[in-house]
Amino acid sequence: MRITPAPYYVGIDLAWAPGNPSGVAVIDTDARLIEYRYTDSIEAVMDVIGGYPHCAVGVDAPLIIPNETGHRPNERDFLKTFARYGLGVHAVNTVLFEKRFPCYTGFELFARLKAAGFGFDRGNLFEVYLEVITVPNTDKKPLETLKGKALKGEEDFLDSLVCAYTLLYCTENTCLCFGNGRIGKLLTPKPEG
Numbered sequence: 001m002r003i004t005p006a007p008y009y010v011g012i013d014l015a016w017a018p019g020n021p022s023g024v025a026v027i028d029t030d031a032r033l034i035e036y037r038y039t040d041s042i043e044a045v046m047d048v049i050g051g052y053p054h055c056a057v058g059v060d061a062p063l064i065i066p067n068e069t070g071h072r073p074n075e076r077d078f079l080k081t082f083a084r085y086g087l088g089v090h091a092v093n094t095v096l097f098e099k100r101f102p103c104y105t106g107f108e109l110f111a112r113l114k115a116a117g118f119g120f121d122r123g124n125l126f127e128v129y130l131e132v133i134t135v136p137n138t139d140k141k142p143l144e145t146l147k148g149k150a151l152k153g154e155e156d157f158l159d160s161l162v163c164a165y166t167l168l169y170c171t172e173n174t175c176l177c178f179g180n181g182r183i184g185k186l187l188t189p190k191p192e193g
Contacts, residue, residue, distance in 0.1 A: 001170075001174065001175060001176070001177050002170060002171055002172070002173070002174060002175065003056065003123060003126070003167065003170045003171050003175070003177075003187070004056075004123050004124075004171070005029065005171040006054055006055050006056040006124065006167075006171075007028070007029065007052070007053075007054055007055065008026055008027070008028055008029075008034065008052040008054075008055040008056075009026070009027050009028075009055060009056050009058065009164040009165075009167040009168050010024065010025070010026050010048065010049055010052060010055050010056070010057045010058070010164060011023075011024070011025045011026075011027075011057075011058050011059075011060075011128070011159075011160040011161060011162065011163025011164030011165070011166070011167065012024050012045060012057065012058070012059045012060065012061075012109075012160055012163060013060045013061075013156045013157075013159035013160040013163065014059055014060060014061035014105060014106060014109060015040065015105060016061060016101050016104060016105060016106065017101055017103065017104075017105065018040075018103050018105055019040055020040060021038050021039055021040045021153070021156065022038075022039060022040070022045055022105075022156070022160075023036070023037075023038055023153075023156035023157050023159060023160035023161075024036065024037045024038075024039070024044075024045050024048045024049075024160055025157065025160040025161040025163070025164045026048065026051075026052055026055070026164065027161070027164045027165065027168060029168070031165065031168055033161065034052075035048060035051070036157060036160070036161075038153055038156065038157065042105060042108050042109055042112060045109065046112050046113075046116065049113075049116065049118075050116070054124075055124070056123075056124045056125070056126070056167045057113065057118055057124065057125050057126070057167075058126050058127075058128035058163040058164060058166055058167045058187065059106075059109070059125075059126070059127055059128065059163065060127075060128055060130060060159055060160070060163050061106045061109075061127065062092045062106055062127060062184065063106050063107075063109065063110040063113075063125075063127060063184055064110065064120075064182075064183055064184040065092055065093060065094055065097060066182075066183050067092075067093045067094065068093055068094050068095055069093050069095055070091055070093055071089070071091045071092065071093070072092055072093070072179075072183060072184070073179065073183050074127075074178040074179030074180075074183055074184055074185070074186045075089050075091070075092065075178075075186070077178040077179070078129065078176075078178045078186055078188070081176065081178075082191075085191060087131075089129065113125060119181060120179070120180065120181040120182075120184055120185045121180070121181025125185075126167065126177070126185050126186070126187040127179075127184055127185065127186045127187065128162075128163045128166045128167070128186075128187050128188070129186055129187070129188040130159060130162050130163070130166070131166075131188055131189050131191075166187065166188070166189065167187075169189055170187060170189065173189065173190070174190050175187060175188060175189050175190050176188050176189075176190050
C-alpha cells in the first residue's frame with residue numbers, strides 16, 4: 001500500500017510517561033526539515049501539528065491498546081511478516097501499561113489528535129515502526145561528541161525525523177500497514193527481497 005500524499009509529514013518520538021520530552025519533526029514533500037521541537041508537553045506537540053494543516057502524523061508509540069494481555073492484533077500480524085528477518089515488537093497490552101505507565105501519554109495524544117481531525121481511518125494518522133531509512137547528513141550531529149541528555153535528545157530527534165521520513169517514503173513506495181481504524185494502523189516500509 002501507499003499512503004495518500006500530504007503537504008507536510010509530522011513524526012513524533014513520543015515519551016510514554018508525563019514529564020519526559022518527546023521529539024516532534026516536521027518535513028515537507030521535498031524531505032526538508034521544516035521544524036523540530038523537543039518538549040515535555042502534549043499541548044506543545046499539538047501546537048506544532050496545528051501549524052501544518054492537512055499534514056500526516058506518524059507516532060513511534062502505541063495509541064490504541066484494545067487487548068488486556070499479549071500482543072495487539074496489529075502487532076501479531078507484524079510479527080508473522082517480520083519474524084523471518086529477526087524483527088519484533090514488544091507486547092503492548094493494558095495489564096502491562098497499567099503497571100508501568102499509569103499515566104500513559106499516548107492516550108492523551110490520541111484523544112487530542114482525534115479531536116483535531118486525525119484518525120487511523122482517515123489515513124492521516126499512523127503508528128510507525130522504525131526501520132532503516134537514510135537521513136540526510138545535514139540533519140545529524142556527530143554522535144561521538146554527545147553524552148547524557150544531549151545524546152538522548154539527538155536520539156529522540158532522529159527517531160522523530162525517521163517517523164516523518166517513513167510517512168513520506170510510504171507515499172512514494174509500497175509499504176506494509178497492519179491493523180485498521182479500530183485497533184490502530186502500524187505502518188512500516190516493505191522489506192526488500
